[in-house]
Amino acid sequence: MREEDAKDLLKRMLNAAIAAADPAAVLARHLPEKPAGRCIVVGAGKSAAAMARAVERAWPDVDLSGVVVTRYGHAIETDRIVVREASHPVPDEAGHRAAAEILALAQSAGPDDLVLALISGGGSALMTLPVPPLTLNEKMQVNRLLLASGLTIEDMNRVRRRLSLVKGGGLARAAAPARLVTLAISDVPGDDPAAIASGPTVPDPTAGEDLSHLVAKLGPNLPDAARELLLRPAESQPTFTPDFRMIAAPQMSLEAAAEVARKAGVTPLLLGDALEGEASQLGIAMAGIARACAAHGTPVKPPAVLLSGGETTVTIGDRKPGRGGRNTEFLLSLAVALDGHPGIHALAADTDGIDGTEDAAGAIIAPDTLSQADNTGLKPRDFLEDHDSYSLFDGIDALIRTGPTLTNVNDFRAILIA
Incomplete structure (x- = not known):
């Protein structure tokens, strides 16, 4: 699947998820x-x-x-x-x-x-x-x-x-x-x-x-x-x-996104509408599942998309955080864990159009996300440690800006394995 087609499909699934809650x-x-x-x-x-x-x-x-x-x-x-x-x-x-x-x-x-x-x-x-x-x-x-x-x-x-x-x-x-x-x-x-x-x-x-x-x-x-x-x-x-x-509710929106995937010839796997935990840790776990799909066809054979919803958390600690929300932090952690794995793209966004307190709903990653960051002098692991995921994705033009959607069924995550 071409990169443009992968990104387009991910965005159409997000739009369907939002429309289902209008x-x-x-x-x-x-x-x-x-x-x-x-x-x-x-x-x-x-x-x-x-x-x-x-x-x-x-x-x-x-x-x-x-x-x-x-x-x-x-x-x-x-x-x-x-x-x-x-x-x-x-x-x-x-x-x-x-x-x-x-x-x-x-x-x-x-x-x-x-x-x-x-x-x-x-x-x-x-x-x-x-x-x-x-x-x-x-x-x-x-x-x-x-x-x-x-x-x-x-x-x-x-x-x-x-x-x-x-x-x-x-x-x-x-x-x-x-x-x-x-x-x-x-x-x-x-x-x-x-x-x-x-x-x-x-x-x-x-x-x-x-x-x-x-x-x-x-x-x-x-x-x-x-x-x-x-x-x-x-x-x-x-x-x-x-x-x-x-x-x-979130499940309704995930099912609407799944239907978009099916029509595109991609098998959807709904992992749940209530996933919680630290955003960065969920990114690592999801990377492992995506790798298993790509390498072994389990739990689903490509082309497939892993869909999930819920609300993760970001624990700041004592250090002053950078700019970011739970969805961009999840994606940056996912990108770092995937380390440029070919054929895997992902999108994560808040369905209300605002991830945390920023002006973006979320972001999108591709196999070349880390190399894009490196080429612009941005160090992804440093940005992840500083909870500054928004700044990194803004620097490589990967943010998704929908504006206020006037609905809210929490976070939407889609990992596409081509």
């Missing part, structure tokens, strides 16, 4: 029966604005109003639902104000009203309302510690739910006695409703757990108010059965 295409069929009273729309996440517009278009004849909050740069025009913007991944005052506004709207709902919650990845940082006496500035510090901690997304959500008035079912409790229906796009391993945006409309399954081990992991810079809340025995919460509807 709210404009998938949301309407999951809407509930129209309410007798008002429909109050609330929500948070990188896809919140696109989901809000999809609701408006599906229900032109319903008395709709509401507020959703999305990441800066992710807002789109809506007619009846107000779209706020706030900071991600570290919260800010705009997200704090939006969370208070959303909570108040939910509390205003009556028994004949429908509260429609639109939840997607990123909602945890965007809708921030800390439990007193924790302040917003202290909550921001907690988020920074979480992002650098190397904790799994499940452990991060244990912390976030315990420190929030909105998460862990807080929004659902505010909406009672109105009917509450949640439409969600999953960006988490296993599609756990309590983990998507830290579960504002579902009960907290870890409310009674001892979190002292996570407090220790976050270290001495954890604010005292946060430490006290995390170590305090959880108060009993009313139980409820949520009406929670998943409209898009």
Whole structure:
């Protein structure tokens, strides 16, 4: 397979994965029966604005109003639902104000009203309302510690739910006695409703757990108010059965990408939609699988593509990091481990269009990636050690820039063995 054809196929698979999670295409069929009273729309996440517009278009004849909050740069025009913007991944005052506004709207709902919650990845940082006496500035510090901690997304959500008035079912409790229906796009391993945006409309399954081990992991810079809340025995919460509807998830996107591969005469092997662990270590492991395919035709015979999703982590440590996200770090580790192996190309990207905090969704590698870097004076192993993968791929023009996709089903990885 020519290099141009390999790169084109990888990009078409990414586009198919993103399109499979487009709210404009998938949301309407999951809407509930129209309410007798008002429909109050609330929500948070990188896809919140696109989901809000999809609701408006599906229900032109319903008395709709509401507020959703999305990441800066992710807002789109809506007619009846107000779209706020706030900071991600570290919260800010705009997200704090939006969370208070959303909570108040939910509390205003009556028994004949429908509260429609639109939840997607990123909602945890965007809708921030800390439990007193924790302040917003202290909550921001907690988020920074979480992002650098190397904790799994499940452990991060244990912390976030315990420190929030909105998460862990807080929004659902505010909406009672109105009917509450949640439409969600999953960006988490296993599609756990309590983990998507830290579960504002579902009960907290870890409310009674001892979190002292996570407090220790976050270290001495954890604010005292946060430490006290995390170590305090959880108060009993009313139980409820949520009406929670998943409209898009990582597995759906992987299956859409797999269909593109089949039509191109390439055999897809789905390795899972919930892969976790250190990005660099996953890169090494995936390189081993790709080499086995090329050398022995196992676990799949070429031409083939290894597809996976999930959310890896990057543990920074004490040294100041360079620029990069978990997808470009995975790819740089993969490229180093493959060491120019012929016939293997790969793409990794965040389906929301932003890998970490950079302006790229991810990157693409080819057999000549390391030689390209060497020819431009860039040393791949040094960049990997410095967590500076973005800079290396930027230097060899290998970044993928999609802009905000207005959806988010987490990371997409494809390794093509020709």
